Amino acid sequence: MNRLSVGVDSGDHIAGPRSAAVTLVEYGDYECPYCGEAYPILKAVQQAMGSDLCFVFRNFPLAQMHPHAVHAADFAEMAAAEGKFWEAHDLLYENQQALSDNDLRRYGKLLGIHPAAVERAFDGRFDQKIEDDFRSGLRSGVNGTPSFFINGMRYDGPLDVDSLIAVLREVHAR
Template identity: 40%
Template sequence: MDERMRIKENDHVRGNREAELVLIEYADFQCPYCARAHKALTSLQQQHGDRVALVYRHLPLTDLHPFAQPAAEAAEAAGAQGKFWEMHDALFENQGMLDEDALPAIAANLQLDAQRFRSEFEGGQHRARVESDVQEAHAAGASGTPTFFINGERYQGDSDHASLAKAIEGALGRG
């Protein structure tokens, strides 16, 4: 398997790092298809529990979504305080309201250290991490969002619940 498709030490992983199914998603917080996938994946992971690990990697499509890059950096700033997944969820749940004012407000709702968040975010402290994910996405052949890899294999289907459920259940030997 391509090393890019394995869970790395610094990956954001929801679920069991030793799960039998690893789904890597390259995504953009402003992408409506990623938001649809977020809802589906949340439900599917609850259904399959420790058998599935979700890995989130950044691929902000800055030419289409002006707040995708800042949202990715905000998620990393929240992650530095142990709340990546809380910020991830909040960004998708508030996708329609993403703008410059929304990110600090979301951070405040998550009870992050506001001064630290602002300092890291405004200082671009997490930009390199996001850019590293983008370069890796491009090297793996991902140019649009969401792009999924299931156990190292590129998934070509849709991001709706039924399509993702079929792919996950098939990979788990239930399809």
């Protein structure tokens, strides 16, 4: 079982309290169909666990397989700089089949982000953050998406709402 090599810190995208008894880290790719399948499951798990769960998302774009993944990650990071990471994250997963640069520009408008900020998203300013996330994933043994870690330990079990909630509640009870 692999361990998370880089702990959760202020540079991460975090939903829920940092003090929660259970932390679930996802390494994801916005264009990955398996991440897309996991998205509604994770939303349901977050809802069910409430303040007992700290959910963290890290970028792991598989650029050779998913040509729009890097720009989607750039867009999400730009949205984070505008205080709208989770809104962008959700929009990208809810519209996985439309991730061209023109689609991302349209999503920027939907989120109320100035068009110039969206254009700057693709100039390389977020490359280091995305690369740092990716490298932390590699050091943690991530070799595909989505990959999950529960309280620092790799989770490769069933990915359905009931199974994941059961595991998270078991970890919480410990």
